[in-house]
Amino acid sequence: EAARGALLAHSAPAYLDYQRTVYEAGDAVRQVFFPVTCVLAEVAIMNDGTTVETGMVGREGAVGVTSAFGEYGARCWTRVLIPGAALAVGAEALRELFREGDELRAVLLGYYRTRISHVSRRAICNTRHRLHERVCTWLLMLCDRAPHKDIPLTQEAVARQLGARRAGVNEVMVALQRYGVVEHRRGHIRIEDRERLEAMACLCYGGHRDDFEWQHVAPQGRRNVGGGGLTGENAREQVAAGRLRTALRTDY
Numbered sequence: 001e002a003a004r005g006a007l008l009a010h011s012a013p014a015y016l017d018y019q020r021t022v023y024e025a026g027d028a029v030r031q032v033f034f035p036v037t038c039v040l041a042e043v044a045i046m047n048d049g050t051t052v053e054t055g056m057v058g059r060e061g062a063v064g065v066t067s068a069f070g071e072y073g074a075r076c077w078t079r080v081l082i083p084g085a086a087l088a089v090g091a092e093a094l095r096e097l098f099r100e101g102d103e104l105r106a107v108l109l110g111y112y113r114t115r116i117s118h119v120s121r122r123a124i125c126n127t128r129h130r131l132h133e134r135v136c137t138w139l140l141m142l143c144d145r146a147p148h149k150d151i152p153l154t155q156e157a158v159a160r161q162l163g164a165r166r167a168g169v170n171e172v173m174v175a176l177q178r179y180g181v182v183e184h185r186r187g188h189i190r191i192e193d194r195e196r197l198e199a200m201a202c203l204c205y206g207g208h209r210d211d212f213e214w215q216h217v218a219p220q221g222r223r224n225v226g227g228g229g230l231t232g233e234n235a236r237e238q239v240a241a242g243r244l245r246t247a248l249r250t251d252y
Contacts, residue, residue: 139189
């Protein structure tokens, strides 16, 4: 509570619009943003101009937090994925609070460890798992952070974040909608059956969920969700997920 109070005393409300660039890679970090209802994406840009999301940040954390440790430049392109409210804290003020407050220092270091875990897991997921698993995991991560069930995103935006072809994402979304897992209409995605979506996600999601709840999950309490969520406890979900896997081409 003392850490929260110190941050609030030095913060100002901000509204971050959709697709706003918060930082370019190498930018001087002058403000640290703590999302309240917005969701931010950390993005890597390839040599050919394509992009892939390396991190997602919502109300569980902040962007620019390494400035508290003395790192003055942004590491990657950070932009707004879901618009909404945030709290902005001056980087200099945060550095001072970090130096003087033991509780806040512990909280920020704990969150930074979680971010390292999150980014590392995303790197593995982006290279090792099939597209339909990655889409399901990504939708779950976004749903955890988004303030509403109806998410204002296009298939093209999803493909861009995952560094995937739009045609592949479209095939996955069509199959998910056919089996009642999501409802997708132009520019909006709504998750209708979260249990089935978790059953289709890769095993990474359990760790991502714990990262999201990092302040409340003990290390020994970390979970494996996704893929392994089909445990025999719910035959209906097993059958439905099996049909959905069959509906997706092996390429995805």
